[in-house]
Amino acid sequence: MPVQRESDINDFAFEYLRNHYIAQQGNSHVLVDRHEQTKQGYVSEGLFSFKGKDEKLFIASLHTHNSPKISRALTCYKKKGLSKLRYALFLLVLAGAFMAGWQVAQLALWIAIPAAVVLATACFVLHTLLEKRYRLHQLASLLDELKRTPADEQWLGLSMSSLTFRNNSLASHMLAMCERRGIGVITVGKRAKVVLMQEPRTLTCRRGDFLSHYAAEVRIRKAVLGDSYLRVA
Template sequence: MAESRIGDQAIEFLGSYYAKHEKKSGLLVNRLVPTHQGTFADALFAYQKHDNCFFAISLNISASNKLARLLSTYKKKGLGRSRYFTAAFIFSAAAYLCYLTGSWLAVALIPAILAIAGFFLHSRLRKRYLQQQLKEAVDQLKQQPGDHQWLGIQVSSLCWRGNEMADYLSKLCERKGIGLLTVGKRSRLTLRQEPRLATCRRTDFLSYYTQGENLRRELSDQFMRVA
């Protein structure tokens, strides 16, 4: 249900976005467009430019639930409580072993040092794990190529604001040239990041999709009628 809502809003927004920025009112929009590799673009926009080249825009919303869950969990729990249990266990085990040695100096110093080191190591590994989960979700867009690529997420502004993982996701999308849209609980859509033009190694990005030839034909017919 959430994916359907963000999909409807994202498609409506992108239609207006390209009508304004590219002066295009005749975009072709298709949902669940298969690629030749067996993956699907949740939505694919296409139009023909005045130089007769074809322009494709892919939208991914299938990663929305996973990303929203990661961001929400981090916002509520941070890196989690398990790292405190790890530190407590290390402290207890080290204190017991040092006690067996009979060295009170070791009991006073070593357990605390090891517990602190364990706490920070656990925190670092947990943070790296969360970042890797975000990266894997964003990397899915490689399977839905386009001149512009967009990622849509259903997440509240409250969850997004002041969220270190949300900042990491924004920077990740910026680095990869991916546009980022979020839709909050009140159905307010926010443009977080605009996409950069991708480099195509084929004739055009429509060639990656099974419907590519049909889309070219339909766009050419539409272009000729307008001309």
């Protein structure tokens, strides 16, 4: 029997988000574009543009470029946790500290053994904290790339099962980081079903609208606003 693989988020996210905004806004005219560049050259894998309920232009961006890296990090942590190097370090420090205390300082066993255990445990805990912080820093760096392609709402699409988020502290931290940044998260797993993990927070553009950041601004405005845009222009 062939091994069932995770589905690719790029095969499902566009239709899912298009239907999402049609149902949410009651507007069937949602323009979907792929690989749209900002005027600075950064790429959004998907751009959804439509006229909102307030008759203003609304755009949402989809990001899947870093999906393999994020999915691999969360899945690996789910299966294996942190690296086993921590245990090797614990044993190495334990043996080294004991030998140093016994041979160099000529301490008694009842002093050398507890001192070695305390030192090895401290190294183990410190290694654990630093490794987890490093992994969180890596995820934060990948999420911060979304700032380069601004939109009213931003989505992160991941090719991984939603079950990976269960009992997975790293995945929980990742969702919390997305929530602070206002990023929505969707996943697709082996059954090719898109799961909404988290809704995005609608952001406010300080000047004009977010479409002004994109190279295809004029084309998209004409396509979405039509006569309204032409009259203003």
